[in-house]
Amino acid sequence: MAIRASLGSELRELYADESVRIQKNFAANGNGHEALLARTTLVESIALRLWRELISPDTSGPPGFALVALGGFGRRWLFPHSDIDLLFLHSAGSTEKQLKDRIRQFSQEIWDLRLKLSPATRTLADCDRFDPKNVEFVISLLDSRYLAGDRELFDRLHNNAIPKLAVRESQNIVKRLAELTRERYNKFGDSVFHLEPNLKDGPGGLRDYNLACWLALLSAMEAQRAWPAEERPLPVSVRKQFDLAVDFLMSARCFLHLRHTRDDNTLTWEAQDEAAARRIGVGGEEELSASDWMRIYFGHARTIHRVCTRMLDEIPAGGTTLYRQFQNLRSRLSNSEFSVVGDLIFLRDQDAPRDPELLLRTFRFMARHGLNLSSTAESQIEQVLPLVAASPPQGAGLWHNLQETLLAPHAAEALREMHSLRLLTILLPEFEGIDALVVRDYSHRFTVDEHTFVAIENLHLLRQSQSTWDQRYAELLEEIEQPDLLYLSLLLHDIGKGAKTENHVLASVEIAKRSMDRLDLDEPDRETVLFLISHHLELSATLRRDIFDPETIRQLAEKMETPERLKMMCLLTYADIKAVNPEALTPWKAENIWQLYIGTANYMLRSVDERFHVNLDDEVMTHLRTLAPAAGKKLESFLEGLPRRYLRTHAAGDVLGHMEMAGHIGTDPVQLGLKRGRHWFDLTLVTPDRPFLFANVAGVLAAWGMNIVKAAAFSNQEGIVVDTFYFTDRFRTLELNLPEWERFKASIHDVLLGRANLEQMLRDRLRAEKKTTPKVKIETQVEIDDACSAQSTLVELIAQDQPGLLHRISSKFSSENCNIEIALIETEGQMAIDVFYLTSGGAKLTPGHQARLRAALIDELLQK
Amino acid sequence: MTKVEAVIQTSKLDAVKDALHEIGVEGMTVLEARGHGRQKGHTEVYRGREYTVDLIPKIKIEMVLADDLVEKAVAAIESAARTGKIGDGKIFLTKVDDAIRIRNGERGESAL
Numbered sequence: 001m002a003i004r005a006s007l008g009s010e011l012r013e014l015y016a017d018e019s020v021r022i023q024k025n026f027a028a029n030g031n032g033h034e035a036l037l038a039r040t041t042l043v044e045s046i047a048l049r050l051w052r053e054l055i056s057p058d059t060s061g062p063p064g065f066a067l068v069a070l071g072g073f074g075r076r077w078l079f080p081h082s083d084i085d086l087l088f089l090h091s092a093g094s095t096e097k098q099l100k101d102r103i104r105q106f107s108q109e110i111w112d113l114r115l116k117l118s119p120a121t122r123t124l125a126d127c128d129r130f131d132p133k134n135v136e137f138v139i140s141l142l143d144s145r146y147l148a149g150d151r152e153l154f155d156r157l158h159n160n161a162i163p164k165l166a167v168r169e170s171q172n173i174v175k176r177l178a179e180l181t182r183e184r185y186n187k188f189g190d191s192v193f194h195l196e197p198n199l200k201d202g203p204g205g206l207r208d209y210n211l212a213c214w215l216a217l218l219s220a221m222e223a224q225r226a227w228p229a230e231e232r233p234l235p236v237s238v239r240k241q242f243d244l245a246v247d248f249l250m251s252a253r254c255f256l257h258l259r260h261t262r263d264d265n266t267l268t269w270e271a272q273d274e275a276a277a278r279r280i281g282v283g284g285e286e287e288l289s290a291s292d293w294m295r296i297y298f299g300h301a302r303t304i305h306r307v308c309t310r311m312l313d314e315i316p317a318g319g320t321t322l323y324r325q326f327q328n329l330r331s332r333l334s335n336s337e338f339s340v341v342g343d344l345i346f347l348r349d350q351d352a353p354r355d356p357e358l359l360l361r362t363f364r365f366m367a368r369h370g371l372n373l374s375s376t377a378e379s380q381i382e383q384v385l386p387l388v389a390a391s392p393p394q395g396a397g398l399w400h401n402l403q404e405t406l407l408a409p410h411a412a413e414a415l416r417e418m419h420s421l422r423l424l425t426i427l428l429p430e431f432e433g434i435d436a437l438v439v440r441d442y443s444h445r446f447t448v449d450e451h452t453f454v455a456i457e458n459l460h461l462l463r464q465s466q467s468t469w470d471q472r473y474a475e476l477l478e479e480i481e482q483p484d485l486l487y488l489s490l491l492l493h494d495i496g497k498g499a500k501t502e503n504h505v506l507a508s509v510e511i512a513k514r515s516m517d518r519l520d521l522d523e524p525d526r527e528t529v530l531f532l533i534s535h536h537l538e539l540s541a542t543l544r545r546d547i548f549d550p551e552t553i554r555q556l557a558e559k560m561e562t563p564e565r566l567k568m569m570c571l572l573t574y575a576d577i578k579a580v581n582p583e584a585l586t587p588w589k590a591e592n593i594w595q596l597y598i599g600t601a602n603y604m605l606r607s608v609d610e611r612f613h614v615n616l617d618d619e620v621m622t623h624l625r626t627l628a629p630a631a632g633k634k635l636e637s638f639l640e641g642l643p644r645r646y647l648r649t650h651a652a653g654d655v656l657g658h659m660e661m662a663g664h665i666g667t668d669p670v671q672l673g674l675k676r677g678r679h680w681f682d683l684t685l686v687t688p689d690r691p692f693l694f695a696n697v698a699g700v701l702a703a704w705g706m707n708i709v710k711a712a713a714f715s716n717q718e719g720i721v722v723d724t725f726y727f728t729d730r731f732r733t734l735e736l737n738l739p740e741w742e743r744f745k746a747s748i749h750d751v752l753l754g755r756a757n758l759e760q761m762l763r764d765r766l767r768a769e770k771k772t773t774p775k776v777k778i779e780t781q782v783e784i785d786d787a788c789s790a791q792s793t794l795v796e797l798i799a800q801d802q803p804g805l806l807h808r809i810s811s812k813f814s815s816e817n818c819n820i821e822i823a824l825i826e827t828e829g830q831m832a833i834d835v836f837y838l839t840s841g842g843a844k845l846t847p848g849h850q851a852r853l854r855a856a857l858i859d860e861l862l863q864k
Numbered sequence: 865m866t867k868v869e870a871v872i873q874t875s876k877l878d879a880v881k882d883a884l885h886e887i888g889v890e891g892m893t894v895l896e897a898r899g900h901g902r903q904k905g906h907t908e909v910y911r912g913r914e915y916t917v918d919l920i921p922k923i924k925i926e927m928v929l930a931d932d933l934v935e936k937a938v939a940a941i942e943s944a945a946r947t948g949k950i951g952d953g954k955i956f957l958t959k960v961d962d963a964i965r966i967r968n969g970e971r972g973e974s975a976l
Contacts, residue, residue, distance in 0.1 A: 546875045548906070548920070588896035592874075592921050598910040783909075 032251030066149030074143035193450030204301025245300035298436035367408035406487035412457035433498020606788035641717025695810035711825035
């Protein structure tokens with residue numbers, strides 16, 4: 001059957017005129033749903049004209065053959081440039097052969113109209129088979145709709161074949177859908193929050209909306225073994241939000257198709273500007289900024305994505321969700337508050353979220369175990385949020401919970417969930433400013449809030465990384481004393497981007513202060529966080545200098561102030577750059593950050609004995625004088641000649657405390673302070689210098705079974721020594737026995753004044769120690785550097801950590817007539833890394849003396 | 865047309881870019897590079913481990929220019945990237961037969 005020549009041009013004209021009309025209507029009313037319906041009706045009318053012309057003058061014929069709309073066409077969702085999915089359905093192979101040429105011509109005519117036709121030809125039996133490699137076809141059948149031909153044949157497909165297939169293959173279809181969804185999400189970095197998102201395929205896009213509908217439909221069909229009464233049996237709780245979201249997305253995608261004149265669904269920045277100006281999907285007439293319009297988009301996308309991922313999580317693997325809950329009730333992670341079913345958390349007490357403590361513990365639990373909230377738990381939490389918002393938890397309790405969440409390996413996921421439920425902005429309202437915020441920067445891929453979560457995730461992922469580059473940073477992360485502060489700094493580092501200001505770093509600092517007031521952070525911790533935020537671009541900026549130039553290194557070291565801050569900044573920079581986009585941290589950049597780090601760390605180590613002179617350091621002196629106006633000369637004589645590092649590593653309050661202790665030396669020459677910190681005990685000793693002083697204190701600590709993890713020793717011009725030892729209490733002697741604190745201090749006091757026998761105490765302790773084989777063997781290294789300091793000789797020792805090691809090394813120095821000017825002691829796992837600045841007779845060690853000392857040290861360290 | 869390739873110090877990128885914009889160079893490709901000429905690397909020891917930097921981080925800039933702009937560009941790069949010390953980098957010039965703008969098939973200098 002040949003088509004009339006005039007029909008082709010008539011249909012082309014019809015299609016062109018109607019398309020213009022649809023476009024005009026959309027421009028006038030912005031109603032995407034109406035535009036989709038209009039195009040569906042238009043394409044349908046063209047298909048039917050061609051059917052009558054080419055296949056059968058009667059639209060209900062011929063027998064044994066039917067035309068079926070699938071996919072988007074089936075559900076009447078034809079966007080201006082969507083493909084047209086058609087199924088040519090045959091009852092058997094015979095009609096297929098008979099109609100082959102006419103079907104080809106039918107398809108040709110549609111293609112000639114420049115419509116993108118995706119045709120499929122199948123027999124009824126073909127449609128009953130599940131092909132795991134083409135799950136898309138089965139899914140498109142769920143939206144099948146009769147267009148023309150043998151109605152009874154279509155009914156057999158729709159009423160028998162499809163439900164049977166769906167029930168029989170439900171598990172396989174869902175499994176395959178989940179796999180495809182994971183692959184699709186991967187392409188978009190698993191995030192809704194792209195600066196230029198894809199409205200169709202991106203997480204939270206229209207594909208996800210359809211996925212949720214298909215999952216709901218499959219679940220209902222499996223339960224009822226037939227088509228459910230409702231077309232889209234979505235959970236009642238989400239329907240309203242879903243309807244709003246889909247209306248918005250339909251209008252936005254329709255707008256994009258018309259704007260780009262093709263099936264391009266990327267919301268580019270230019271498209272965002274235009275969509276906001278035209279209030280696409282929003283209606284009304286008030287002016288709307290592009291970032292506010294994007295927030296509305298992200299709000300809808302977040303809802304769709306959340307529901308969709310929950311539905312995928314909760315699809316029963318064999319039986320109903322309730323059954324699985326029962327089955328897994330004794331999951332090994334379940335406890336008195338939460339039951340864990342599969343990867344989902346259920347709250348045992350449905351009123352539990354009313355208790356803010358438990359609410360926060362839920363997210364800690366999530367962060368620790370990498371679990372998701374079940375939709376039941378989620379809606380329980382959502383219901384109590386207004387109550388929480390009326391009286392939000394704050395202060396040390398909130399900080400403690402946030403700390404635990406930030407430190408847990410799945411912190412980023414828990415924070416995302418808190419943010420998605422609006423809990424994070426209730427707890428830290430300052431976060432609202434960067435919620436789904438698009439800041440137009442060509443290198444950035446995500447919104448500011450998502451960038452923050454990705455940065456936190458990057459640090460946690462370091463522990464699992466196999467890459468050599470990452471390994472270095474992973475080791476550095478293990479060395480950080482207060483990683484919680486590093487994570488908090490990452491959480492707040494870009495919080496100022498929401499403020500309308502040129503300098504987001506300054507804004508972040510100001511806003512972070514408010515957050516930290518809310519968390520009631522201790523003053524030193526606040527200072528650290530504010531330091532990290534205010535300098536968070538410093539390393540990146542230095543990377544644009546010559547990183548091998550000693551002056552660049554010196555300047556950076558000055559800015560970083562202490563080795564600990566440098567370490568934190570190095571990790572923050574690593575995480576921050578990597579969160580810009582997946583390719584931002586090139587191996588080139590990672591290597592440069594590392595080189596900059598080690599260069600600066602080594603500089604800090606080798607320049608620590610630069611002395612402080614009160615006359616030359618007005619700024620430091622002014623600050624301290626303000627804090628202690630009455631101290632006067634006492635302060636000056638205490639500070640004169642102390643190494644700069646002492647001032648860099650001690651807060652002003654500590655310096656003044658040490659000065660007070662020095663003032664009491666006349667009454668008692670051994671001034672001791674003992675405190676218990678978060679990680680370890682902290683012993684401070686202020687006393688006149690004398691031979692074996694450092695060795696003796698290290699010895700007493702060893703004799704009490706204490707493990708020295710860090711230590712520092714400094715002396716001023718008057719020969720007053722400030723030694724600090726940080727140690728862990730291996731046998732919990734001090735922790736469990738308060739009276740032992742005084743006995744412990746008395747024991748140090750007595751040894752230093754020669755009233756107690758240290759060697760006897762050590763022999764008793766070492767006899768009681770069990771010999772253990774070290775898990776990691778550390779090779780002994782002794783490095784002597786005579787060039788890095790003008791006054792002293794540097795000795796760096798790396799050795800296997802063992803009880804009494806520091807005592808043995810420092811005793812050896814004393815017996816070799818060396819005076820310890822500065823000691824910097826660190827322990828990393830089983831490796832002791834000790835750096836000493838030594839003098840002998842007030843000068844550097846001679847080469848001969850150095851050689852003797854090296855031999856003596858090696859000899860000592862090789863003794864078991 | 866001439867292809868200009870310049871290997872420069874990382875710290876000089878901003879200055880070179882500005883100098884090139886100043887004389888009317890509109891587009892360039894910037895690559896993160898690593899290498900050495902007569903200037904060799906160095907070794908840094910950290911925590912007892914040696915980190916040898918035998919290939920030094922550099923920036924490579926590439927651009928294809930109309931011939932009348934080439935000498936100006938070379939002069940701009942030279943003066944912006946020069947510190948007078950070893951390691952300042954090099955500039956290479958190569959003749960280019962043709963250029964094609966993929967979007968519309970335009971050829972020759974107008975495609976630049």
